[in-house]
Amino acid sequence: MSTEAQDPVKPEPRAEFEAKSRKDRPTGSTHFGDTDFGEEEVGDIGDATWGEVAQACCVHDAKTWGFIFIGTCGALFFLYFFLFSLSLLGNAAKVVSGCQAGGLLSDETNPVASLVIGELATALVQSSSTTTSIVVTLVGADAVSVNSGIYLIMGANIGTSVTNTIVAMGQMGSGDQLERAFAGATVHDLFNLLSVAVLFPLELISGYLYYLTKAMLPDSVNKGDKWKGPLKKIVSPLAGRVIKANKNVIKEVATGKVESCAEYYPVLCVDGVEDYKHCASSCDKDAGEVVGTDCGRVGLITCDKKTGCPAFFQNGATKGDDQTSGIICICISLLLLIVCLMGLVNVLQRGLLGMSTRVIYKATKIPGIFAIVIGAAITVLVQSSSITTSVLTPIVGLGVIQLEQMLPLTLGANIGTTVTGLLAALVSGKVEALQVALAHLFFNLSGILIWYPIPFMRRVPLEGARALGKWTRKSKAIPPIYVIVVFFICPLLLLGLSALFMQKTTAFTTLGSLIVVAIIAAIARFIWFWKKQDGRQKFIDCLDRRQVMSETIKTLPEDMVMLKSKVGQLAEHTGLPEDEEAVEEIAEEKPTDEEAAEPVEAAATEETS
Template sequence: MREKLVCSTSSTSPIVDEIVIKDDEAKETETGKETKPDDFWNANVFDDANYVRWSEKTSKAKLQTVMVSTVKVCVVLGCLYLFICSISMLGDAFQVLAGKAAGDLFSNSSFLKNPITGLIIGMLVTALIQSSSTSISIVVTMVASGILEVQDTVYIVMGANIGTSVTNTIVSLTQSLDKQEFRRAFAGATIHDVFNLLSVLVFLPLEFVSGYLQALTKAIIDSFHIQGGADAPDMLKVITNPFVKSIVEINKTVITLVAQEVPLEKNSSMIKIWCETASGYINVTKLINETNVINGQNITTEVNVTELQKVSVGVRMCESPEDFLFANTGLSDVVAGVILLLMALIILCTCLIVMVKVLNSMMHGSVSRMVKKLINTNFRYPFGWVTGYLALLFGAGMTFVIQSSSVFTSILTPLVGIGVVQLKRMYPLTLGANLGTTTTSILAALASDPSRLQYSLQVSLIHLFFNLSGILVWYPIPFMRIPIAGAKFLGNTTAEYRWFAVLYVVSVFFVFPLVLLALSLANVWALISVIIVVAVIAIFVIVVNILQKRRPLWLPASMRTWEFLPLPMRSLQPYDTFMSKYLLCKCCCKGQTDDDVTSMTSSAVKKRDSASSSDVECCSDDVCDDGHLNPVFDMDNKETIDTHL
C-alpha cells in the first residue's frame, strides 16, 4: 500500500508538506506507470507498438525482412559459438593462473579429512580453475592412489558443486547496464548458487552423522558387476577445440602431480610445452619395508628395490603460432594467464552484448509472444506440474550433450535477463544441468583403468546422488522452492545496488571460504565457534522476519520492524553512498547525475507553482480532486517520483 500524503489546503502553500516515499509494494517504471514487483520477472519486454504484421507488409518489405533476419540469425549463432569458446578460454585462463595453487590445496590430505575444510577446498579449487570436472577428476586420482579415502571426498564434491556455479554468475555481470535485465539475469544465475548452498546446509551435517551417500553408492557398486566402457562423448569440445586450441593448450597433468606431491621440473608450466611425446622406461629405486621371519620373530628391514617405470619423453616442443598462440612464448604462467583472462573476458562480453542486442531486435509482437509462450507455458490442468519435470529432463539432456553445466546455464542467463526464459522455468533447467553434468562424469569413470574403476565410479555416484537429494528436497513441493525466492531477493538487491553483484561474487566464492579455511587451519574450535554464531544469528533473523510478516503481535513493539538496529546493520544505503562516492562511477551506480537532479527539481517546483496558481486542493489521502496523485519530491535522496496515473 502507498503511504498517505499530508496535503495543504492553502493555495499559497506547497502542495506537499510531508515528504514520503512509496514502499516496495508499488514501484515506478520509466513511463510513469506503476509496476508490481512480480511484473519485473514476468514483464513483456518485447512488446512493440510499431511492429507490422507479416500479412500487412509489401513484397519488398517481406524480402528485406527475410534477408535481415537471416543475417541476424547468423550473427547470433556466430556470437553464441564465440561465447561458448570464451567460457572455455576463461576456464583455461584460471587454470593457468591458479592451477598449481589448486593442486597445492589438494596436496595436504590430512586436513581434507575435516568436512568443513574439505568443502571449502573443493569450492575454492573449482572456483579457481572454473571446472568441477577437473577438480573431481583430481579427487578420483587421489582416491585411486590411496591418498584420500572415499568418505573424505564427499565434502569435496559438495564444495565443487558450489564452485562450478561461479561462471554463469560472472556472465550475468555483463548485463548490469540495464537495471531490469540485470535484475532478472543475476537472479537467473544465482538460483544455481542458492540451490547448491541450501543443499550443502542440509546434507553436509546429514552425511557427517549418517554417511548415507557413501553407504548408498557403495551398496550400488557392490550390487552390480560393473565393467569399464567407452569414454564419454565429447561433442562440445569437437566444436570448440579448433578455436580454443589455436589459442592455448593446458597441461592438466601438472595439477594432478602437484596434488600428489610429485616434484616438478623448474620450467614446468600449466601451458603445454611438448606437442609430441614418446613413451619410455626408466629404472626407479624405491625403499620398501620387507618382513622376514627369523627365529620365530617377524623382523622388518628396509631394502632397495629397482623397478621399471613408464614415462613420457618430450620429442618436439610446441611452437607459436603454428601449434597455438601461447606456445613457449617465454611468458610466466601469471602473465600468460592474465593476458588470456583479459582476452576471454573481452570476447565473452562483446559476444554477449551483441547477441542480446540482436535478440532484442528480433523479438517483436507476435514473435516474442510465441517464443515466450513456447518456453514458459505450462500444460493444462491437471498436468501443469509435468512441465517442470520435462524442463528438468531437457536441462539434463542438453548438459549431457555439451558436457558442461557452466556453458548451458551461462547460455540461459542472458535469455533470462532479456525476458525470454522466466525465472520459474530457469529453476528446473538449472537442476537438470546439475544432473546432466554428473552423468557425464559417470561415463568418464566407466572409461577409467579397471584398477581404480570402483573408486572413481563411487565418487561420481556420490556427486549424482547429492544433486538428486537436493532436487527431491527443493523442487517437488511448491512451497519448498526456496531457491527461487532467494534468487529474487539477490536480483532485487543488485538492481538497486549494482556494486553488490561484484561484492557477492568475491565474498561468496573467495573471501568467506578463505576466512573459514584460515580459521580451520588455526584452530578447529575457532571454526566451530564462528559457524555456531553465524547459524544462531541467521536463525534469529529468519524467525523474526517470519513473525514480522505473519504474527507481528507476538513480537515486542520495538521489534516489529528492524528500525531498532543502526542503519548500517539493516540497509545497504550507507555503503551505497560510500561506493558511489569513492569507489565506483556515480552515474553507473545511481543512474542519475547532478544535472538530472537539478532538472527534476525544477520540474517539481514548476508542478508545485502550477498547482498553486490553479488552486488545486488535496483531499485527506494521496489523490487530489483532479484525479491525479501528488508529485512527491524527496529532498534527502534527491529523487523525484513520477506519480501520474
C-alpha cells in the same frame, strides 16, 4: 474467445517499431520493447494458443524472413565466440591457478575442509568437470578416501555456479536486464547452497550417500573409453590454439606424484623444435618418435597432437612466464565474453522486438520434469553445466525465459554434469572412483527431491534469487560483493576455522570455539535485526537512497547545462553581463553603502547649519 486471446501477435513492420506501453493496447498485453516491459509479473501474462505461436513463428513476408536469417546468423556468430571465450577462460584459469588447485585437492582432511577445498578449487579453475575428474582420479589412485571425495564433490557443486554469476554482470548496462539475469544466475547458487546445507550434515551423521552407492556397485568394473561432447570438438580446438592447459600437472600435484609445479620447469623442447613430438610427448610412451638425447618437458601450458603448440607456448618458459600468459588470456577472454554477450543480447532483442510476451511464455512454458531433462541433455552434449547456465543467463535477462523456468533447467544441468565424473570413473576402472561419481549423481537427485517437487520448498530458492535481483537493480555493487563474499571470503573463513580445530591442541581448539561462538552470535544478532527490527526494510531504504544519489550525480551535468542556459537568458533579458569577471568589475566600480551615504550626510549637515 476471450479478449486477451484475440490480441494480434504478428510483429509489426520493423520500420514502424516504436516504444509503447501495454496501457496503449485495448487487450493490455505486453510486447518486447515496451517501456513498461519490466513491470509485468508472471501472473499477469495471458495465455496464447498454439496457433498464435505458430503464426508468430512461421508466418512472415519475404523481407521479415531475410531479417530473421541475418539475425540468426549473427546470433550463432556471437554464441560461438561466447562459448569460445568461456573455453579460453577455463584454459587460462587452469594455467594461472592449476598448481594451487592441485595442492588444495591433495590433502586428506576433515569434511568441512574437504567441502571448502572442493568449492575453492572449482572457483579457481572455473570448471566443476575438471574438479570432479581430478577427485575421481584421486579416489581411484587411493590418494583420497571415498568419504572425502564425496565432500569435495559437494563443494565442487557450489563452485561451479560462479561462472554464470560473472556472466550476469555483463548486463550491467540495463537495470532491468541485470535484475533478471542476476536472479537467473543466483537461483543456481542458492539451490546448490541449500542442498549442501541440508545434505552435508545428513551425510556427516548418517553417511547415506556412501552406503547407498556402495550397495549399488559390484566388486569390480571394466574400463571404458573417453568421450567428448560434439560442442567441445567444435569450440575447444580454436581455444587450444591460443592456450592449452596441461591437466596432468594438476592431477600429478594432487596425487602426490610430484611435490610442486617447479619440477615441470623450465620448458624443454628437443632440438628447439616447438611441436607435440619434441615438447609434450613422453619418452617412455613415444621413444621412437623423439629425436635427441633429452626428453621434452612442458609445464602448465602444453601442446596438442593435432593442433600443435598454442600461441602462448614458449620453449624455455618458466612457471612465471606461463602464469603471466594465463593472466593475459583471462583478460582477453573476459573482454571477448563481454563483447559477445552484448552482441548476442542486442541481436536477440532486435529479433524479439514487437513480439507478445504471451506467445513467448506459451512457447517456453514446459512442465518442470521436461525442463530438467532438456537441461540435462544439453549439458551432456556440451560437457559443462557452466556453459549451459551461462548461455541461459542472458536469455533470462532479456525476459525470454522466466525465473520459474530457469530453475528446472539448471537442475537438469546439475544432473548432466555428473556424466563427466561417471565417464572419468569408467576410464579409471576402479570401484571406488565409480562410487564417488555415483554419489555426485545421487547428491544432485536428492537436492532436487528436497527443493523442487513441493511448491512451498521451490519458492525458497526462487524468492531468494528474486530478492537478490531486486537489490542488484538498486545497487550495481551487489554482484561483485556477492561473488567475493559467497565464493571466496566465507569459504576461506571456514577453511581457517577448520585448520584451527585440526591442530588438536587446547589453545587452538579454544580459539576456534570462541570464534565459532562469536560467529553464531553475530548471525543470531543479524537475524534478530533483519526480522524483528525491520532490518530488511532499512537495508532496502539504504539501497534506495544510494540509487537516488547515483541518479542525481548522473543527471547533474545535464542540470548544470540547463541552469547555465537559463542564467544566460536572464542576463540577456535584464542586461546584466554573463561573464563573471565583468560582474566583479561592476561590483568594484559600484560604491559601497558607506560611500554612498557620505554625500547624503554632508548635505544634511549643511542644511542644519
